[in-house]
Amino acid sequence: MTDQKIVIIDGCRTPFLKSGGPYIDLMSYQLGKYAIQGLMAKTGIDKKEIDQVIMGTVISNLKTSNVARESAIAAGVPNKVYCHTVTQACISANRAIASAYLEILAGKAEVVIAGGVDNTSDSPITFKKKMQKKLFAAQKLKTPMQFLKFATTLRPSDFVPERPRVAEYSTDRVMGEDCDIMAARFGITREAQDKFAVRSHQLAAKAWDDGHLQKEVTTVAMPPKFQEISKDDGIRGDSTIEKVAKLRPAFDKKFGSLTAANSSFLTDGAAVVLLMTEQKANSLGLPIKAEIVDFVFTGQDLETELLLGPAYSVAKLFKQNDLSFEDIDVIEFHEAFAGQILSNLKCLADEEFCKENFGWDKAVGNVPMEKFNLWGGSLSIGHPFGATGARLLTTTANRLHHENGKYGILAACAAGAHGHAMLIKKYED
Numbered sequence: 001m002t003d004q005k006i007v008i009i010d011g012c013r014t015p016f017l018k019s020g021g022p023y024i025d026l027m028s029y030q031l032g033k034y035a036i037q038g039l040m041a042k043t044g045i046d047k048k049e050i051d052q053v054i055m056g057t058v059i060s061n062l063k064t065s066n067v068a069r070e071s072a073i074a075a076g077v078p079n080k081v082y083c084h085t086v087t088q089a090c091i092s093a094n095r096a097i098a099s100a101y102l103e104i105l106a107g108k109a110e111v112v113i114a115g116g117v118d119n120t121s122d123s124p125i126t127f128k129k130k131m132q133k134k135l136f137a138a139q140k141l142k143t144p145m146q147f148l149k150f151a152t153t154l155r156p157s158d159f160v161p162e163r164p165r166v167a168e169y170s171t172d173r174v175m176g177e178d179c180d181i182m183a184a185r186f187g188i189t190r191e192a193q194d195k196f197a198v199r200s201h202q203l204a205a206k207a208w209d210d211g212h213l214q215k216e217v218t219t220v221a222m223p224p225k226f227q228e229i230s231k232d233d234g235i236r237g238d239s240t241i242e243k244v245a246k247l248r249p250a251f252d253k254k255f256g257s258l259t260a261a262n263s264s265f266l267t268d269g270a271a272v273v274l275l276m277t278e279q280k281a282n283s284l285g286l287p288i289k290a291e292i293v294d295f296v297f298t299g300q301d302l303e304t305e306l307l308l309g310p311a312y313s314v315a316k317l318f319k320q321n322d323l324s325f326e327d328i329d330v331i332e333f334h335e336a337f338a339g340q341i342l343s344n345l346k347c348l349a350d351e352e353f354c355k356e357n358f359g360w361d362k363a364v365g366n367v368p369m370e371k372f373n374l375w376g377g378s379l380s381i382g383h384p385f386g387a388t389g390a391r392l393l394t395t396t397a398n399r400l401h402h403e404n405g406k407y408g409i410l411a412a413c414a415a416g417a418h419g420h421a422m423l424i425k426k427y428e429d
Helices: 026-043 065-074 090-104 129-138 144-151 175-185 190-209 278-284 309-321 336-351 351-358 390-400
Strands: 006-013 052-054 082-086 113-119 220-222 225-227 267-277 292-300 329-335 407-414 418-426
Touching: 006 026, 006 090, 006 278, 006 390, 026 065, 026 113, 026 267, 052 065, 052 090, 065 082, 065 113, 082 090, 090 113, 090 225, 090 267, 090 292, 090 418, 113 390, 113 407, 175 336, 190 336, 267 278, 267 390, 292 309, 292 390, 309 336, 309 407, 309 418, 329 390, 336 351, 390 407, 390 418
Parallel strands: 052 082, 052 113, 329 407
Antiparallel strands: 006 267, 006 292, 113 267, 220 225, 292 418, 407 418
């Protein structure tokens, strides 16, 4: 086991684009390639120094099931570098980064690229089980007569594909339905959700105008025309409460408070970070941004706590490190829905909830909004499922330097009722 600090050199991501847009002709591994290439160019790391590449993903393509390997090879990482892919819903990149940390901690690697990728535009489209069984059996057909007999068994309904649906397997509810229920449970109003969503878009637009977010993004130029894409396309800086208030509910059409404006949208993109030991970074002459201090993963009740991962994980992380929000300078939460964010913030500030569910003798505390998601979040920037964790880590580290802070936390919820939180510290010689 190494006793070295495990540090973050830098992070890089592709522009995050709405699903069905310019990335529609790409496969996930190609987006991963752009992110890895951008990171290597940005940091100047010699490819020969890389020991591992670990990527998270949610929507796996059967042709490139180990998307970390395909992304790395396409980016020019040497063949000898071994790569593996992990998946844990919306915290897949968080899991990849945690796995990289543990590999370095165990002395199995010194330099690891970790992050994630998802391209929902390249989602596999499948047939219903009945048609799948017919096609599987058809693999054994050899003679023209056998094929003709097989053709007579096909019905028009067999060719109707299954529509992709991001639903919780055990409950068969899409996440927006769960969030509608949770927002009602905690008394989160439609107005409060719309207000938070507008805040996210306006802050993200300002972060681009102020030159912060472009420092995290690599330009993508895709063949055959090689038109350059250098900016996220989901940010609406002109959002207002009046505009978003006109939208109808997106999930519970009658009683729901979630809309397209206060929910994150399907997004394509990739994001990675470069991790290594402090000693290795110093030997390579690479500037260090931050060190990873600690992290936790949590599981919650699938029926009632699907999206409360940030509250549970932050409470656990704080207890392990004897910290409070007063000690934290930068706070970055994944914004799946405005209702999800506001519910988590309310739980953390509720003394009774914290006593009953976290084992605290008081409330964890009120989240200071002057420290919270100041460069926008997933509601505005977008949320490629497997990549968001690496974006959060990069932004947290960059904000620590820009705001001259000491400690930063990032947290996220995920399908399966999971949560993640990580504590990092700005690096100082």
